[in-house]
Amino acid sequence: MIDATQNYLFIGAGGMGMAPLACWMSQAGHRVCGYDAHLQERVRHWLVSAGVHLEDFIFPEQIQHYSTVVYSSAVSQAHPLLVAAREAGLRCVRRGELLAEIAAHKRFIAVVGSHGKTTTSGMIAHGLRRCGIAADYILGGLSADPTMAPARASDCEWLVAEVDESDGTIDGFAPAVTLVLNVDWDHADRYGDAAKLDAAFVGLLNRTRDTVWLPQSLHLQSSGGAAVHYFDGAAEWMQLDSPPRGRFNQKNGDAAAAVLSLFGQALQADTLASFPGMARRQSLLYRDQQLSIVEDYAHHPTEVDALIECLRGNEPERRLVVVFQPHRYSRTRQFKHAFAQSLQAADEVYLLPVYAAHESVLPGGATSDLAAAFSHVAPVQLEMSLAGVQDLAAAIGTAPTQLAFVGAGDIEEFAGAFSSWIGAQRTPALTASPTGQSVSGDVPSSPPSAAGSIAERAVARAQPRRLLDRAAMDYLRARLSPDCRLKCNEPLANKTTIRIGGAARLYAEPANFSDVRVLLRAAELFQLATFCIGRGSNLLVSDQGFDGLVIRFSAPAWRRVEPLGPDRIWAAAGGRLKEICGFAARHGLGGFEFLEGIPGAVGGALRMNAGAMGSWMFDVVERVQFIDAQGHYQDWPQQDFHFGYRKVEEISRGIALGAVLRSVDSDTETAIRERIDNYSSSRKESQPRGASAGCIFKNPEGNYAGKLIDELGIKGMRVGAAEVSDVHGNFIVNHGGATAADVIELVRRVRLQVQTASGYILEPEVLLVGQSWDEVLSE
Known part of the structure; x- marks a missing residue:
């Protein structure tokens, strides 16, 4: 039963059935939180507008914050949140079951049928809105009219909503009015034959209290006490203009007109003709x-x-x-x-x-x-x-x-x-001319002849890339949230700690998890390589930049750090390790002090199993949330990963989104701060203050890269503005204006000298973005 004191969690809140219901619940004054790993931006807009609180990440440990869990039939019964909710004794209801509870307290008009439910419900809602009729509605989709919400809640007694037969929840409804559009056998996974589906509809008719509307072509035998009427020709006898063209639209229009007649109010002649349609319907x-x-x-x-x-x-x-x-x-x-x-x-x-x-x-x-x-x-x-x-x-x-x-x-x-x-392909666009100015013109279908100038041929070679970029940008702009930054040819140097590198072909700063999904789908569709960065430490971007999509986790949502139980922290991918260290200290959580010495963010630290002061990131990791190499969201415990020195296999092939971190001990904030200060002092004494990417080489087995470089007197070696630090030999510092080529050449010289003198072959620890170390070091 609906209870105003309940705190509702909608799992799968972005579904076309779930989102309008969540909107109605929130508008009606209920506390509603929505969670969906595949939330479309147009749906997000309406959920937020209705006051639904959305979360990109909710963990089983947080399930006690809710009292009722609502889930769509598409959600697996093994979903971790659903399992946790049942174990915690929370009330768990399907979308259709909650709608039936709402409908039981209203004069409910059920729109049912195998086809046309959403369009007909949309027509009715459009008519209610256009003619000023007081009635609530809950749609099963979005209107093509961007100003029309998918639900409306008020204190009126009437409610119009479509009832879905596919999951069996149709059996829980007893409407005042039932509108049946048609019955066609479908959903063979639930209804083994047409007779079983017919029985579900007949059962609903038998439970209908007042009125049943049917098409004359439909023969369903009902033993209920409701009056049966036929809606064929309703638009004509109500003197309404015809709805938009289409075989179903004419029937849907008659059905909608019949329902609207129940309210006893005058309708505008263009009530149906002005219907803008529903999204994804022609x-x-x-x-x-x-x-x-x-x-x-x-x-x-x-x-x-x-x-x-x-x-x-x-x-x-x-x-x-x-x-x-x-x-x-x-x-x-x-x-x-x-x-x-x-x-x-x-x-x-x-x-x-x-x-x-x-x-x-x-x-x-x-x-x-x-x-x-x-x-x-x-x-x-x-x-x-x-x-x-x-x-x-x-x-x-x-x-x-x-x-x-x-x-x-x-x-x-x-x-x-x-x-x-x-x-x-077909729309004129601004393209770069040989002089670097902008010119307007169509993208040519083939390059000019070899007789053209060198500059002309260069422009022609660039056209397929520009075409792809324009298409990808157009696709993304229509799907990303307004808060997501999206750019072409974005310089990356100032987004790394070493301040070196060229531009990203495409660049985005997702505002939420849904944006990440959209970006990855676009990269898949348009065959764009992807690379993710946080603070940009441990990276060297090539002077040519990155020929693909760079995703940077810098938006506020990705810097979240929050407690998760008495001894755990959840940190998103963009959270700075130094900030996590301070957060842990404020909460009396020990074991994170070593993070103060790592100038990076959570995502990179998880990918590289970053370490300092003898401790490693995975020493404090309990679970990691990431997107795997196949593009699937995963939440794995620490023991499922193959991690080692400066690499975690599964995360290096995917994208880290965040992690649950566990404290190894508790202590007073004062004691923890003292250890942090000691680590900080040690770091400042042993590491350079200038722009760098951190340790440039991995430590070879049985020795230390910095020690080898120091012993061979290589400190101070310089190429251009890049120099081997005189403070710590395993750092290369950018003194201002250094290029990636300078750093690469310096790495090559240091490796050669160390190998010649000691036999050790130093392998780069810093990631080279846009090129590969194997490629550049073999030249």
């Missing part, structure tokens, strides 16, 4: 004279049929090309022949890999199985990659075309990448 992504690009959420054969019919009517003179992403292996296996039949109504069809959702691979449910079901011209299977984007762009050519990206998975990312690529 959304226009790009248009020029030859090409229009739309995306649509259709993921059932009936929906695909209606969509293609509508698209044909919209632009009958153009060829229709459909890119389809099957949604779930179970649905693909269930409907592959029907999908093939529906999709063959397009002129050309391209198929993407199946979007699995939470399912494992099922025999007969792969994209290749769907392709084999086509009886006419075989579809083309595409990769969700830059190669797929380029292949599709080449196939589209210049003939007048309507291109539709269709599916309910992550096809919108591929569609966005393709639209940005096409826009970069």
Whole structure:
């Protein structure tokens, strides 16, 4: 039961069903926290606007801060937060179960059906808003109108919301009014045959108290006491202008009009005609004279049929090309022949890999199985990659075309990448001239002839790179949060402690975890190498810079340090080690004092297992949160990592996001401060004060790099403005104006002299960004 004293945690708050519900709960005065590792920026906007508190990281140790956990059906029952909540005795409810609890205290209008729920609910909400009717609503998606919130909460008695049958929570509703749009067998993982799905809808009708609205074509036998009406033609008899074109839209419009008639208020004639639509429902992504690009959420054969019919009517003179992403292996296996039949109504069809959702691979449910079901011209299977984007762009050519990206998975990312690529290709843009000035012009499809000047040929070679960068930047700007800094050709020297290096081809400072996800997805789609930095210690950036995307964890969210239980600290990737040391001292947590001597941030310290004063980062690590080499979020205990001297395998191939650190002992702040001061004094006496990257070489087995350099009298060796420190031989100091080439040459000379005199081969400890040490030291 809804309780105003409860503190609600929404796991999966960014889902299209979860976000509007969280917004309604917050607007209604409840304390709501949202957590989602895949939160889209447009969803984040509405959650924050509604007062939902969002957290990028929540740990099982913090679950006691909440009293009720709400989760979507897409969340695994093994999710650590859900497991912790159950173990702590918290109330755990699914999204549909909480909605049913809310609905039980309202005059609830349930919008149900296999297709069109979100669009029809959106039409009703649009009508309520446009005509000033007092009624709450909770949608199952976002409106195409950027000013229309996905939920509205007030003190009125009415509530309109769609009820989802896919997870079985439909059985918990007893509405005042039920609007049934259609019933088509789906969700074979829950309903083994059509009769079982029909029974779920009939059960809802039997529990409906007042009124049932149905289409005349639907024959559901109900034994309930509610009055049954048919909504066919409602828009016409209510003298409302027709809704936007489309087979389903006409039916949805009649259904919406029937519901709006219940409120007994006059409706404006354009109530339906002014409906802007819902996001991902025939959304226009790009248009020029030859090409229009739309995306649509259709993921059932009936929906695909209606969509293609509508698209044909919209632009009958153009060829229709459909890119389809099957949604779930179970649905693909269930409907592959029907999908093939529906999709063959397009002129050309391209198929993407199946979007699995939470399912494992099922025999007969792969994209290749769907392709084999086509009886006419075989579809083309595409990769969700830059190669797929380029292949599709080449196939589209210049003939007048309507291109539709269709599916309910992550096809919108591929569609966005393709639209940005096409826009970069076809839209005039500022490009660098041979003189370095900016000129306006189209990106050429081929380089000029060899007879052109050297400068002209240089510009031509740069065009493919500029095209890719423009496309990537366009894709990212539409998806990153407003607080995320995004730049091209950003100098990196001032972002490192040695103050040396060229520029990053693309550069970003993510404001939250969602931004990181977007950046990594863009890098994957546009085939950009990535490198992450925090404070920039232990790095040497090449003079040529980094030919890819540099992600810097410098925003406030990445510098968070907070207590996690009586003897633990959670620190985000950008948190400075020196600050963690001070934080621990204030809380009486010992064992972190050695961090004062490491001039870096948490992310780099985890990647390198940084150490000082005989202690190492992983001595105090309990768990690490990171993105692995496959792009998956992980939270691993210390013992699962393969860490050694200056390298942690798993983190070096991924991205560290933060860590839970455990104190080895407790003490008074005064005693801890004394140890910190001692470490600080020792560091100041033994390390140079100038700009450096820290220790330049790894200590060879059985000896110390600094000692070898000192004994051989190499201190003070200099190349340009780079010098081997006269304070500590294992440091190279930038006296101002040094280049990476200077440092590399100095490293080469020091290595040669040490090897010649002692036989030791010193290996660089500092990371070389933009080049490799093997490459530059073998020259």
